[in-house]
Amino acid sequence: MRLPHGILAVLSLATVLGLTACGTSADTSEAADADQSLTVFAAASLQSTFTELGEQYEATHPGTTVTFSFAGSSDLATQLMAGAPADVFASADTLTMDRVAAEELIDGQPEPFATNTLTIGVPQGNPAGITSFEDLSDPGTRVVLCAPQVPCGAAAATAQEAAGITVNAVSEEASVTDTLGKIRSGEADAGLVYVTDVLAAGDSVEGIAFPEAMDALTTYPVAAVAGGNSEHAQGFIDLVTSPVGQQLLTDAGFGAP
Amino acid sequence: MSTTTRAIRHEIPRWVFVLAAGGALFVTLPLVAMIAQVNWSQFVQLITSESSVAALGLSLRTSAIATVLCVVFGVPMALVLARTDFPGQQILRALVLLPLVLPPVVGGIALLYTFGRQGLVGSSLEVLGVSIAFSTTAVVIAQTFVALPFLVLSLEGAIRSAGSRYEAVAATLGARPGTVLRRITLPLVLPGLISGMVLSFARALGEFGATLTFAGSLQGITRTLPLEIYLQREADPDAAVALSLVLVVVAVLVVGLAHRSRPQSGGAQ
Amino acid sequence: MSLTADVQVAARSLAVQLTVEEGETVAVLGPNGAGKSTLLAVLAGLLRPDGGSATLDDTTLFAEGIWLPPYARGVSLLAQEPLLFPHLSVLDNVAFGPRSQGASREESRAEALRWLGEVEATEFADRRPSELSGGQAQRVAVARALATHPRLLLLDEPMAALDIAVTPAMRRTLKRVLAGRSAIIVTHSVLDALMLADRTIIIQAGRVVEAGPTRDVLERPRSAFGASLAGLNLVSGTSTTGGLVTGDGLRLSAIAEESLPDGQEAAAVFSPRAVSVFVVEPSGSPRNVLPVVVSDLEQRGRLVSVRAGHLSAEITAAAAADLDLVPGMKVFFVVKSTEVALYAG
Numbered sequence: 001m002r003l004p005h006g007i008l009a010v011l012s013l014a015t016v017l018g019l020t021a022c023g024t025s026a027d028t029s030e031a032a033d034a035d036q037s038l039t040v041f042a043a044a045s046l047q048s049t050f051t052e053l054g055e056q057y058e059a060t061h062p063g064t065t066v067t068f069s070f071a072g073s074s075d076l077a078t079q080l081m082a083g084a085p086a087d088v089f090a091s092a093d094t095l096t097m098d099r100v101a102a103e104e105l106i107d108g109q110p111e112p113f114a115t116n117t118l119t120i121g122v123p124q125g126n127p128a129g130i131t132s133f134e135d136l137s138d139p140g141t142r143v144v145l146c147a148p149q150v151p152c153g154a155a156a157a158t159a160q161e162a163a164g165i166t167v168n169a170v171s172e173e174a175s176v177t178d179t180l181g182k183i184r185s186g187e188a189d190a191g192l193v194y195v196t197d198v199l200a201a202g203d204s205v206e207g208i209a210f211p212e213a214m215d216a217l218t219t220y221p222v223a224a225v226a227g228g229n230s231e232h233a234q235g236f237i238d239l240v241t242s243p244v245g246q247q248l249l250t251d252a253g254f255g256a257p
Numbered sequence: 258m259s260t261t262t263r264a265i266r267h268e269i270p271r272w273v274f275v276l277a278a279g280g281a282l283f284v285t286l287p288l289v290a291m292i293a294q295v296n297w298s299q300f301v302q303l304i305t306s307e308s309s310v311a312a313l314g315l316s317l318r319t320s321a322i323a324t325v326l327c328v329v330f331g332v333p334m335a336l337v338l339a340r341t342d343f344p345g346q347q348i349l350r351a352l353v354l355l356p357l358v359l360p361p362v363v364g365g366i367a368l369l370y371t372f373g374r375q376g377l378v379g380s381s382l383e384v385l386g387v388s389i390a391f392s393t394t395a396v397v398i399a400q401t402f403v404a405l406p407f408l409v410l411s412l413e414g415a416i417r418s419a420g421s422r423y424e425a426v427a428a429t430l431g432a433r434p435g436t437v438l439r440r441i442t443l444p445l446v447l448p449g450l451i452s453g454m455v456l457s458f459a460r461a462l463g464e465f466g467a468t469l470t471f472a473g474s475l476q477g478i479t480r481t482l483p484l485e486i487y488l489q490r491e492a493d494p495d496a497a498v499a500l501s502l503v504l505v506v507v508a509v510l511v512v513g514l515a516h517r518s519r520p521q522s523g524g525a526q
Numbered sequence: 527m528s529l530t531a532d533v534q535v536a537a538r539s540l541a542v543q544l545t546v547e548e549g550e551t552v553a554v555l556g557p558n559g560a561g562k563s564t565l566l567a568v569l570a571g572l573l574r575p576d577g578g579s580a581t582l583d584d585t586t587l588f589a590e591g592i593w594l595p596p597y598a599r600g601v602s603l604l605a606q607e608p609l610l611f612p613h614l615s616v617l618d619n620v621a622f623g624p625r626s627q628g629a630s631r632e633e634s635r636a637e638a639l640r641w642l643g644e645v646e647a648t649e650f651a652d653r654r655p656s657e658l659s660g661g662q663a664q665r666v667a668v669a670r671a672l673a674t675h676p677r678l679l680l681l682d683e684p685m686a687a688l689d690i691a692v693t694p695a696m697r698r699t700l701k702r703v704l705a706g707r708s709a710i711i712v713t714h715s716v717l718d719a720l721m722l723a724d725r726t727i728i729i730q731a732g733r734v735v736e737a738g739p740t741r742d743v744l745e746r747p748r749s750a751f752g753a754s755l756a757g758l759n760l761v762s763g764t765s766t767t768g769g770l771v772t773g774d775g776l777r778l779s780a781i782a783e784e785s786l787p788d789g790q791e792a793a794a795v796f797s798p799r800a801v802s803v804f805v806v807e808p809s810g811s812p813r814n815v816l817p818v819v820v821s822d823l824e825q826r827g828r829l830v831s832v833r834a835g836h837l838s839a840e841i842t843a844a845a846a847a848d849l850d851l852v853p854g855m856k857v858f859f860v861v862k863s864t865e866v867a868l869y870a871g
Contacts, residue, residue: 078494
């Protein structure tokens, strides 16, 4: 069985073009359904509450499909700037939201809808016997923080400043998930993570609240994305800030804005 | 015996070139796209920052140590796999080569449960006062774990294709097995060993997932170049792109130099 | 240095007994797959036999429960291909054996140079094996095999891979170095056996089917393979200018493979098909005329084999009928000089 190479060349070219065409047609079909669908980009820590809110929204708006993309806020911001189609963006910090807003990718003003607080996370059973924030500055204690470049690390730095102590971290992780992982596995004696992370981690991580955390509150803003489905976007934002949404967020450990 | 005749190259169908060009484009285009993103005006500043230099230095250091460890353990492993025959050898080979196909994160988790504080080996070491977690040692362990199969694989192939005829001759000339290994086997498979070392080094240099999961991330101690890129990507995308380019250049240099210095294989047929 | 061996390899159905006396070279002939190379591999220690035993002088090479590794045997093996180590210079190739046996670098190199001289390859000392021709490389391989002072030298078709043009020089080299040395040479060539070996054994299907002094085995073959080898006529004598003189004073002119000094032991070899049979002695032409008595006639298809002692001629049945040949008849075997090859014997 032999195909003349002319035909094969055309075939391979067609494949390449076909791939491009597929991408375009997918975009148009999405645009056609735009009024019936809602895409929400939300910080990873919002996964459980937002998933539930999405189901509620679909129930009260029959025919509407809510799609979520949960990831680190920075990743989502990068995707938005690269033109990813979204209707709502909920960030885990104001800095990232400001970055997106500066690119004029946001409709109107971002609305704060929740806060998150740092807490000391320790592995189950607290093997190192941590009781206070000061214990973290003990040189024998293995503490894992987020790197100062990322929001949870910035908050950790603020808390240290407020408490007037210096924590010598054995590792500065790039995301709060990585920090939590090191605590959960018992590699670290303690770490600074969010209250919501500890709650989500269940029994494997215990939280120890400390007063200076209040100086390092993280505010979560939400906003409609420019060029998106503004009607449903506003509807979802309203649900998040409604008493129902706020109750769900409080249950997950978030504070009021 | 060594009459070299220039053979007429067998002609390749034209459509093969078309697909080959497509494949080449597919591989190189992302590289070009990345280079296009580099902020050249701040490039030097970005890659000479304290954290960047620390990360590059750490990466080169740990990768070099990991490569040495790969040679120390990989050469004997390749020899045993290539030159012996025992029940279960196929299974052993598959297990040894597993890190090759394992997602690095899985490797990291496995290492965690081995060398971590509460791990199989780590807990005993901890009792002895040796702590691997969050140390440069952990980085080297993660890199060696993922890089070792590359050395074993390429060296085993080289040993097999070299055959054992020269070794047999050497033995009849009175050379003990140790002498045969040192003076015949290893020199004969040197090209395979070098390419295995280059692959291992490159793999160690690029190792990210297992290190992230297992070793942690602290400047100068455990934050290798890929981890630095991962972190900068969050905070300073320009720096991330600049460092990515540095990593690409280092990798190209290593592979290129090794290829140039590769000795010509002798008259072995 | 004498070898007594009983080699059994079940997988190859090999069961061969042989001995090599002090200073004796034994040729092993036989069809492909007869087990010749397997025999050498077992003696060299590269293959474990299933049974039997071998003793070299007072050293047991192998026996029930004993197996001496190759490096401890003092047995060198020269294969069909030179197998020079490609990463070592010619000198270091030859020095490899002495060095491995514990000699210093200088001693090994001196020894290597001596053996390179022995095989007339000193000029190649600094070359890489890839820069040598096949014949040169095989000479170096000979030097390498000898530099270890082996108690037994094994040669596995050492000339099979060489160009015809360099074979005579190689054979001469081997003849020189094999003199007074215990050796076994596996070969397909009757001439190799004739020139190099004192005794010959023929192996067929893993068994020794003939053994004895080389000339006896080739002149009076008892096995089919021996007969096929011995299809050639062989006349031995001493060399003279342009030919050879037999013990009976009969002169044969021949083409020498290489120039031989007068008075040396030599053998003239020619095919039965090159022989014409005459009833009356022919004259005039520069041909070799051998007066013989027909001992036997055998029809083989359209050809008749005329045997006269250990010589034979092959002529057409028609010619045989014309000549009216019968056993006991005095005839003349005539063969052209160009059909006769002369070898040092």
